[in-house]
Amino acid sequence: MNTILNTTRTLMVLALMVAPTMVQAQVEEQREAGFEVRREWMEQLRAYPFGEYTQNPVYAARAAAFRAPARVTAGSASSIQVAPWRSVGPFGFQTSGFYGSSPNADGGRIRAIAIHPTNPSIVYAGSASGGVWRTNNGGATWTPLTDNQCSLNTGTIAIDPVNPNIVYVGTGEPTQSNGCGLLRSFDGGTTWTEINGAGVLAPVNGTQNTRAYRIRVAPSLAGTQNTSVVLYAANNGLHRSTNSGSAWTTVLTGFVSDVEFDPANDNIVWAARAGAGNNTNGVYRSTDRGASWTQVYSTGSTVQRISLAVSPTTPNSVWAVEVVSARMDKLVRLDGASATPTVLTAQGVYGAQSRLDFGSQGTYDLVLEVDPQDANTVIVGGSRMYRSRDGGQSFSVIAYDLHVDWHAFEYAPSDPNVIVGGCDGGVHASYDRGNSWVSRNTNIAVTQFYPGIAVHPTIPDFIAGGLQDNSSVWGFGSGFWTMSAPSGDGGWNAFSPTNSNVFWTTSYGTGFIVRVTRNPLGTSIAQTQRGFTSSDRKAFLSPMVIDPLNSTTLYYATYRLWRTTNEGVQWGVLTGDLTRGGGATITSLAVSPVDPRVIWVGTSDGNVQLSQDAGATFTLVSSALPLRAVTDIAPDAAVPGRAVITHSGTGSGHVYASDDFGANWTNLSGSLPDIPFNAVVMVPGTSRLFAAADVGIYESTDNGMSWSAANQGFPNARVLDLVYQAATGNLYASTYGRGLWATTIVTGASVLRGDVNADGFVNAFDASLAQQALVGVLPASAPNPMPRADANCNGTLDSGDVLSILQFAVGSASAALCVGKQQ
Structure with a gap:
C-alpha cells in the first residue's frame, strides 16, 4: 500500500x-x-x-x-x-520563437487600453472580438464587462478624466470587424447603454460596416452625464456629442483614423483623415472643441492611415505618423496655429533584420505616443515597437522579447512610469517607462x-x-x-x-x-x-x-x-x-x-x-x-x-x-x-x-x-x-x-465516486488510475474514468481528484467531498 x-x-x-x-x-x-x-x-x-x-x-x-x-x-x-x-481558457499560453513572448504568457489580440486617471492599477482592455475587460489590481485578475452587449468587437475605450465611473467604448475593430456603435457606462462598466446615434455611429437596419478608431473626452467639460463634449473617430467619419454621448452629429466625413485634444487647451483639437484615393487626406485642426475643422496639413491621396499623438510639454503641437502601402511612410511634427510641419527622419524603424522592423501591416497595427513629461521621447509601433530619445529623429527597438503587432499603448495619467500596451499577444505592462516589460495575461480569456x-x-x-x-x-x-x-x-x-x-x-x-x-x-x-x-x-x-x-x-x-x-x-x-x-x-x-x-x-x-x-x-x-x-x-x-x-x-x-x-x-x-x-x-x-x-x-x-x-x-x-x-x-x-x-450535456447514472476501476472499492489503485488518466496513459483495457474518477464532483478530472481518492484511502477525506459516495 x-x-x-x-x-x-x-x-x-x-x-x-x-x-x-x-x-x-x-x-x-x-x-x-x-x-x-x-x-x-x-x-x-x-x-x-x-x-x-x-x-x-x-x-x-x-x-x-x-x-x-x-x-x-x-x-x-x-x-x-x-x-x-464555463470558460476553459486558455488563461495565458506560451508561444515560443521569435514572434512570441516566452517565457512570458501571451494572450489574445488587444486593440484598446484605457487607464484610470488617478489609480494606475485600474485598467480597461478592449479585445478585438472578446469585449471589454477591467482589472482593479494591475492585471493580476480581470473581469469581463460586455459579454452580453451588442458587439464584442472593440476598437477604442475612453475613461472620463474627471469622473472615471463614466466609460465610453467604441465597437467595431479597426480594419477587421464591424461594430454596433457606442457603449456607455456610468458605473465603471457594471451596466451599459447601447447608442447608435440615430444611425450616425452605426446604422440601425443591421447592415453596417462601422469600426471605431478613437474616442476622446474634452477635459474642461468632463465629469458629467449630460454636458460633456465627446469626439468619436471612425471609418465613417468624425462624430461629436455635446451631451456625454447621448446624441451625435458628424463634423468630418470620410475615414477619420484618429483625434486628440490639446492637453493644455481643449478648444484645440487635432484629427486625421485618411484612405487611399481621397484627395482631402491629412491633418485637421479645430479651435472650438471639434465643432468646425480646417485642414492644416495635406498628406496626399495615397495615405491609408494616420495616427496622432500629443504631449502636455508641447502645447499646440501634434505628431503624426503616415502609412502608405501598409508601411510607415513618414513621421512629422506639426506646430502652432499654422501647423508648421517638421519631417522627422525616424531612422532605425526600417533597415534592421526584417523580423525586427516596423513591418508592412501599418493599416492593421499602428501605435504612436509621446511621453507626457518628455517630448523628446516618442514611441512608434507596428509589427515591433520603437522608442526615440531625440524627438523622433532616430529610433531603437524596445519590447523586442514580446509578441508582435502592436495596437495600443497608454501612459498612466497619474504615473507615467506605468505603461500598458496591447498587441496580438495580449496585455503587457512596463513600470519603468518602457525599459522592461511583464505579461498581464492572467485570466483574460480573449x-x-x-x-x-x-x-x-x-x-x-x-x-x-x-x-x-x-x-x-x-x-x-x-x-x-x-x-x-x-x-x-x-x-x-x-x-x-x-x-x-x-x-x-x-x-x-x-x-x-x-x-x-x-x-x-x-x-x-x-x-x-x-x-x-x-x-x-x-x-x-x-x-x-x-x-x-x-x-x-x-x-x-x-x-x-x-x-x-x-x-x-x-x-x-x-x-x-x-x-x-x-x-x-x-x-x-x-x-x-x-x-x-x-x-x-x-x-x-x-x-x-x-x-x-x-x-x-x-x-x-x-x-x-x-x-x-x-x-x-x-x-x-x-x-x-x-x-x-x-x-x-x-x-x-x-x-x-x-x-x-x-x-x-x-x-x-x-x-x-x-x-x-x-x-x-x-x-x-x-x-x-x-x-x-x-x-x-x-x-x-x-x-x-x-x-x-x-x-x-x-x-x-x-x-x-x-x-x-x-x-x-x-x-x-x-x-x-x-x-x-x-x-x-449528458450525465450518467449514479456511480461510486473515486472507484475508477469499478470494482466496488475506493483505494490507492483507483488513485493511480486517476493519475494515469490525467496524464493520458490510462491502459486501453481500463474502464472510462469519468465520472467515477471525478472524486471531488467539480465536473472535471484534475489533480484534486487524485488527492481526494488518496485521502479517502487513508481515512482522511473531508466529509464535504463526494468521494466514496454513490453520486
Whole structure:
C-alpha cells in the first residue's frame, strides 16, 4: 500500500510541478498570415455567393439567443442542457520563437487600453472580438464587462478624466470587424447603454460596416452625464456629442483614423483623415472643441492611415505618423496655429533584420505616443515597437522579447512610469517607462480560436486548437496552455484514435502539418513536420482530419483531397477538383466514425461531395441544398448514411440533414435566425443536436424539428466550432474572441465516486488510475474514468481528484467531498 501511495504521489507531483518543455524536430517557425487574408477568408465565407458581407448578425439573433425566453421555435421539445457554460481558457499560453513572448504568457489580440486617471492599477482592455475587460489590481485578475452587449468587437475605450465611473467604448475593430456603435457606462462598466446615434455611429437596419478608431473626452467639460463634449473617430467619419454621448452629429466625413485634444487647451483639437484615393487626406485642426475643422496639413491621396499623438510639454503641437502601402511612410511634427510641419527622419524603424522592423501591416497595427513629461521621447509601433530619445529623429527597438503587432499603448495619467500596451499577444505592462516589460495575461480569456479544435478521447478539457497569430496550442482547460507548433495562425487539429499521447496540428493555408507527441507524463513534447509542398489553391484554413479507426491515415483538403496512409511520411492526391472551380476551396471534411469508407466534403461554393469507397470516387449530393458555403459536416456515430451539415451566409436555410447518403435532404433550420452557422454536433445515441452560429448556440432535442437557445452563461461571441466528448458528456465550443467554453450535456447514472476501476472499492489503485488518466496513459483495457474518477464532483478530472481518492484511502477525506459516495 505505501509503495503504491508513494508512486502515485510522485506521479502527481511531476504532473503538477514540471513545466512543459518543447523539443522541436524538423519544424520551421512561420509568421502569421497577413490580416487581409484572414479578413477575406472570414467575410467571403459569409458573403458567398454575393460580393460582400456587411450584416451585423446581432440584430437578427441576439433577442432569440440571449435576451428572450429559451424557446426559439414552437414545439413540445425543450432545452435539457445540463449545466451552464464555463470558460476553459486558455488563461495565458506560451508561444515560443521569435514572434512570441516566452517565457512570458501571451494572450489574445488587444486593440484598446484605457487607464484610470488617478489609480494606475485600474485598467480597461478592449479585445478585438472578446469585449471589454477591467482589472482593479494591475492585471493580476480581470473581469469581463460586455459579454452580453451588442458587439464584442472593440476598437477604442475612453475613461472620463474627471469622473472615471463614466466609460465610453467604441465597437467595431479597426480594419477587421464591424461594430454596433457606442457603449456607455456610468458605473465603471457594471451596466451599459447601447447608442447608435440615430444611425450616425452605426446604422440601425443591421447592415453596417462601422469600426471605431478613437474616442476622446474634452477635459474642461468632463465629469458629467449630460454636458460633456465627446469626439468619436471612425471609418465613417468624425462624430461629436455635446451631451456625454447621448446624441451625435458628424463634423468630418470620410475615414477619420484618429483625434486628440490639446492637453493644455481643449478648444484645440487635432484629427486625421485618411484612405487611399481621397484627395482631402491629412491633418485637421479645430479651435472650438471639434465643432468646425480646417485642414492644416495635406498628406496626399495615397495615405491609408494616420495616427496622432500629443504631449502636455508641447502645447499646440501634434505628431503624426503616415502609412502608405501598409508601411510607415513618414513621421512629422506639426506646430502652432499654422501647423508648421517638421519631417522627422525616424531612422532605425526600417533597415534592421526584417523580423525586427516596423513591418508592412501599418493599416492593421499602428501605435504612436509621446511621453507626457518628455517630448523628446516618442514611441512608434507596428509589427515591433520603437522608442526615440531625440524627438523622433532616430529610433531603437524596445519590447523586442514580446509578441508582435502592436495596437495600443497608454501612459498612466497619474504615473507615467506605468505603461500598458496591447498587441496580438495580449496585455503587457512596463513600470519603468518602457525599459522592461511583464505579461498581464492572467485570466483574460480573449483568444480567437479558428475551426478545427480537437478534444482528447477520454481526458476532460485536454484540447488542441488553432489561434489567430498564436500558433496551435494545447492545454488542460482553464489554465496555462502550451504551443504545439510555431505556426503563426494555427489551423485544424486531430487526436490519434489509438495513441493518447499523439495529436496533429496544422497552420494557415501552407500544407504545414505537424505530428506532436507528448511524453507519458506530459512534461515535454516532440514535433515532427509531416506536411507537403503543393501549389494547390487552399482555404486560409485547410481542413485536416484523421481516420477515426486507423491512426496512420489522415486527410488534408485543398480544392481536392489528399491522403497519407503512413502518418504523413508520404502524401498522395486522392481526387480531382471537388469545388465548382474558380477560387473555391474545400472548407469542411469528415470521415464516418462507424464506416471510414464514407467521406464527406463541403466546399466554399456550396458543393457537398460524398465517397462511399474510401475516396476512390465522389458523388455530388448537394443539388437540393442552398448555394452557400458549407461550414461543417457531422456524420452520425451509428448510421453510416446519416449526416447533418451547416451553411454560412444569409437568405437561406442553415442546417440540413440526410439519412440516405445525401440522396435527400431535410431542412432543419426552422426559425433559427438567418445568420451564418459554423458548426453542428450530433450527440450519439440521442435525438439531440447542437448548432453554433455567429451569435449563439442552439439545441434541438428532437433531431432538428425544433430548437432552443442553449446560451446559459455563454458570451455573445462568434462560435466557429463544436466538439463533443462522449467519454465525459462534455460539449466544447470554440469562439473567435472569447476562448474556449464547455458544458456537460449528458450525465450518467449514479456511480461510486473515486472507484475508477469499478470494482466496488475506493483505494490507492483507483488513485493511480486517476493519475494515469490525467496524464493520458490510462491502459486501453481500463474502464472510462469519468465520472467515477471525478472524486471531488467539480465536473472535471484534475489533480484534486487524485488527492481526494488518496485521502479517502487513508481515512482522511473531508466529509464535504463526494468521494466514496454513490453520486
